[in-house]
Amino acid sequence: MPFVLPLLGLAVFAQGTSEFMLSGLLPGIARDLHISVPAAGSLTSAFAVGMVIGAPLMAMLSMRWSRRRALLAFLIVFLLVHVLGAVTTHYGVLLATRIVAALANAGFLAVALATATAMVAPDAKGRATSVLLGGTTMACVAGVPAGALLGELWGWRSAFWAVALMSLPAALAILRSVPADPAPQFADAGPGPRGQLRALRGPRLVVLLLLGALVNGATFCAFTYLAPLVTDVTGIGAGWVPAVLALFGLGSFVGAGLGGRLADTRPVPLLATGGAALLLGWTVLALTAGNPVAALVLVFVQGALSFAVGSTLVSQVLYAATGAPSLGGGFATAALNVGAAIGPWCGGAALTAGFGFRSPLWVSALLTALALVLAGVAHGARRRTVRHGAPSAQDAPA
Incomplete structure (x- = not known):
């Protein structure tokens, strides 16, 4: 693996920390800026919306740039808006920085996925993807608790300064290691935006993006409501709570790493068995959440399975998006963030309806079941297509 990939993973770690760390900083932000906690919570919603909208838009914007220029531009903007967020005393300015940071984060991740997979062998996209997504999982393991600790010790602004500082080594690595001009491995940028958008309408790509959204929705539905689950149900x-959240993140890191080893060689068995195990795991966790030992074991296992399956789906999007090399990563990023927004909303709706703190786990099981049904229907349709004639490259199995 090229040395620049772990440093790109460090940038993704900083960005993932920024996305998730506000959960532990909201009370301090609310007190300091003299706003309500729900108003402070809208900072998280603004970031999520920016990620969903920004991933395809920023990927399209950067198509005419060299990848070094795009990565540097997005990362420097991300760094600067965190500096601005750390010094502002105005809620409106802080809200604007969260939106701009999300746009930069989405653009960076989309281009980083395309860059990482272009810098490795054609059959190593899964491992390259797992390195980048490992940054997100480490944000759950270490970044979020560390952000909360910084907030307790030196105030919420210190967490923003830390995110900005963590982005510097990655910027230097990009400057030194990513070619300035389209090098041979980057020269084939594919067709223009319209051609790439047409390529993304292929049935296989659409199915993979939907599966990514559903699986990530299940993941973040459960993760968002783990704290009340373990305090009110598990006891x-x-x-x-921070240790339990870190345990889920540690499982996620392990799963992304193991998934990266298998995603390039055995993606279909991994997705089939991993998806079925996910469904079983969410169901068993919902039933046994009152047992501390079972709950802790399953929190780790579900974190590992969620990111093993999720990172494999992302790599399969990149394998399938040969006709859209620039936009494939952007739409994969958008799909994951659609799931990250919809899943917690569905879990919250179940809680509001009075179904109790186990209900988000049942919602996660339902979303996983929908993903398995969709995969089964798509597989059946593909087999019927094969019986009636050879499938196109876009529809062929991975």
């Missing part, structure tokens, strides 16, 4: 003290 673990509130002081252990």
